[in-house]
Amino acid sequence: MNLAEAIRLRDSSRLPSRRDEDWRWTDLRSLVRTLPEPSPSLDAARLGPGPFEGICETVVTLANGVGPVAIEVSAGETRTLALRNVSRGDGSHAAHLRITVAAGARLTLLESHEGDGGGLSLLSLEVDLASGASCERLVIADGGTDAISLVDAEVRLGAGSEWAQTLLTNGARRQRLETRVLNPGDGASVRLDGIYVLSGRSHADQTSSVTHSGPQGQTVQLTRGVVDDQARAVFQGRITVEAGADGTDARMAHNALILSDRAEVDARPELEIYADDVACAHGATVGTLDAELLFYMRQRGLPEAEARSLLLASFLGEVIDRIQCAAAAGRMRAWLQERIWGSGE
Amino acid sequence: MLSLRNLHARVGEREILKGLSLEIPAGEVHAIMGPNGAGKSTLSYVLTGRPGYEVTSGAAELDGVDLLTQAPDERAARGLFLSFQYPLEIPGVPALTFIRTSVNAQRKARGEAEMSAPDFLKRARACAADLKMDFDMLKRPLNVGFSGGEKKRMEILQMALLSPRFMILDETDSGLDIDALRIVSEGVNALRSPDRSLLVITHYQRLLDYIRPDRVHVLAGGRIVASGGPELAHELERDGYDKFARAA
Ligand SMILES: Nc1ncnc2c1ncn2[C@@H]1O[C@H](COP(=O)(O)OP(=O)(O)OP(=O)(O)O)[C@@H](O)[C@H]1O
Ligand SMILES: [Mg+2]
Numbered sequence: 001m002n003l004a005e006a007i008r009l010r011d012s013s014r015l016p017s018r019r020d021e022d023w024r025w026t027d028l029r030s031l032v033r034t035l036p037e038p039s040p041s042l043d044a045a046r047l048g049p050g051p052f053e054g055i056c057e058t059v060v061t062l063a064n065g066v067g068p069v070a071i072e073v074s075a076g077e078t079r080t081l082a083l084r085n086v087s088r089g090d091g092s093h094a095a096h097l098r099i100t101v102a103a104g105a106r107l108t109l110l111e112s113h114e115g116d117g118g119g120l121s122l123l124s125l126e127v128d129l130a131s132g133a134s135c136e137r138l139v140i141a142d143g144g145t146d147a148i149s150l151v152d153a154e155v156r157l158g159a160g161s162e163w164a165q166t167l168l169t170n171g172a173r174r175q176r177l178e179t180r181v182l183n184p185g186d187g188a189s190v191r192l193d194g195i196y197v198l199s200g201r202s203h204a205d206q207t208s209s210v211t212h213s214g215p216q217g218q219t220v221q222l223t224r225g226v227v228d229d230q231a232r233a234v235f236q237g238r239i240t241v242e243a244g245a246d247g248t249d250a251r252m253a254h255n256a257l258i259l260s261d262r263a264e265v266d267a268r269p270e271l272e273i274y275a276d277d278v279a280c281a282h283g284a285t286v287g288t289l290d291a292e293l294l295f296y297m298r299q300r301g302l303p304e305a306e307a308r309s310l311l312l313a314s315f316l317g318e319v320i321d322r323i324q325c326a327a328a329a330g331r332m333r334a335w336l337q338e339r340i341w342g343s344g345e
Numbered sequence: 346m347l348s349l350r351n352l353h354a355r356v357g358e359r360e361i362l363k364g365l366s367l368e369i370p371a372g373e374v375h376a377i378m379g380p381n382g383a384g385k386s387t388l389s390y391v392l393t394g395r396p397g398y399e400v401t402s403g404a405a406e407l408d409g410v411d412l413l414t415q416a417p418d419e420r421a422a423r424g425l426f427l428s429f430q431y432p433l434e435i436p437g438v439p440a441l442t443f444i445r446t447s448v449n450a451q452r453k454a455r456g457e458a459e460m461s462a463p464d465f466l467k468r469a470r471a472c473a474a475d476l477k478m479d480f481d482m483l484k485r486p487l488n489v490g491f492s493g494g495e496k497k498r499m500e501i502l503q504m505a506l507l508s509p510r511f512m513i514l515d516e517t518d519s520g521l522d523i524d525a526l527r528i529v530s531e532g533v534n535a536l537r538s539p540d541r542s543l544l545v546i547t548h549y550q551r552l553l554d555y556i557r558p559d560r561v562h563v564l565a566g567g568r569i570v571a572s573g574g575p576e577l578a579h580e581l582e583r584d585g586y587d588k589f590a591r592a593a
Contacts, residue, residue, distance in 0.1 A: 293433050296435075299429075301454065301507070302450045310446065314435075314437030
């Protein structure tokens with residue numbers, strides 16, 4: 001199984017299926033019998049504004065998979081950069097982008113996945129942070145209701161570096177956002193947060209794995225989501241603390257609200273610990289909105305839809321509160337509010 | 346103002362209100378007392394439209410308008426307020442945000458203009474000061490981590506800011522210390538006016554020393570079994586519910 005190969009060779013037998021343990025809830029092979037034609041080229045200059053428009057000057061665009069192949073942030077530099085991954089039409093395409101952040105440099109990456117049409121797209125990111133470097137990756141993934149959208153990030157951290165990530169998604173026909181982080185310890189820290197707001201028949205899969213290979217590393221993870229109608233969310237989070245990675249601090253939480261009988265949340269949090277003196281915790285809850293609380297709010301005059309929206313906004317908003325880049329956080333909060341209040345009416 | 350006629354209601358399979366009738370004219374304060382499990386809170390939920398509380402027969406009108414066909418938020422916008430026996434916590438939503446949203450939702454439903462943020466803040470500060478509440482408490486998520494007494498005070502603060510016309514207080518006195526009882530009662534009395542009415546549910550005479558009722562009713566077995574003036578509360582305090590429980 002190799003996604004990029006499958007797309008390049010148009011060989012659907014190479015797509016992951018339910019028999020692949022990590023893909024059992026996001027089966028692509030039974031969905032895609034034949035891979036679509038390669039996507040036609042797309043004029044990046046003629047796309048409308050992206051969701052992070054205007055926050056920073058530098059915008060890197062991948063238009064139907066075509067665009068730059070590397071981004072480098074040099075030592076000591078501080079940069080904010082928008083990365084737009086735009087897919088149009090019913091074709092398929094795959095892109096690979098390498099990002100390197102040199103020692104002591106800071107990158108704020110404002111990443112958007114903008115899809116429409118019924119195509120299949122893959123973006124593979126390969127990220128290296130040198131020692132003392134930091135990167136905040138903020139993602140808005142709006143795959144489009146008919147598209148299959150796959151985003152894969154492989155992140156390698158240097159000593160004392162910092163990786164902070166927040167994913168915000170409303171899913172796609174099938175969508176998978178996968179992040180794998182190698183945390184060498186030695187003061188390196190990781191934040192892997194996520195939000196999903198799903199309705200209709202959309203599907204969103206947030207899968208992550210963090211491997212602590214050395215002592216004194218930190219990982220915090222908070223994922224919250226809401227599923228309505230016949231939507232389906234998948235959360236798979238694995239934290240592995242290898243032998244010798246003593247003094248690791250790892251905390252994972254996943255909280256979901258299910259708003260309809262036909263919606264579904266599949267969650268698999270895993271902690272595997274082979275080291276000593278490790279502080280690890282994980283908490284997972286799946287629930288519904290509290291009917292008694294809704295009545296209390298309605299007694300004060302809030303119409304039901306407004307009461308529900310207020311509860312959802314505060315539940316999900318706590319993830320946004322953890323974002324460092326204030327301008328992007330504002331944009332993500334607005335994006336979220338629009339989906340919550342829009343669907344609530 | 347409030348008119349209840351032969352109200353029957355059930356929760357699940359169980360009938361709890363069994364023919365309850367009551368008239369509360371504008372400007373009056375009526376107290377309801379009665380043994381545990383008599384149906385007092387049930388009555389307050391039936392009036393405010395809590396899901397699961399099903400009225401099987403009878404009528405409930407506020408100013409001649411049928412309450413029972415309206416959604417809970419419509420009833421609230423018409424001026425009906427319930428101070429809950431057990432107020433709920435709203436995680437993540439600051440009290441100020443919640444109350445302002447409520448005030449404006451009610452105004453919108455009545456076709457009135459929104460209250461501006463500065464106006465609202467000014468009123469909230471004044472109400473908090475009257476109730477001797479630390480204003481910073483209003484910045485915290487509503488009722489989360491509040492003590493029982495603080496939650497009751499927060500109910501009265503919400504009531505003052507929403508300025509309802511018909512108020513139901515369900516055991517607002519329980520959980521309040523001696524000073525808080527006086528302060529909260531003063532807050533309630535400040536809302537009394539010729540066009541507002543109050544239904545006070547309590548187990549103790551003490552609250553009625555502060556909030557003087559015009560009428561006192563005994564609710565037992567799902568019906569009003571006795572009514573009288575303020576002296577009835579003293580009588581109950583002395584003799585208990587024995588003879589009424591038998592009547593019910
Ligand atoms: N959701 C419910 N399901 C089943 N029974 C209920 C429910 N709610 C109330 N009851 C029952 O209805 C009866 C009346 O309850 P209610 O809370 O109205 O009493 P109350 O008069 O307010 O009592 P208290 O003085 O203890 O507050 C009780 O026997 C109670 O157990
Ligand atoms: Mg009660």
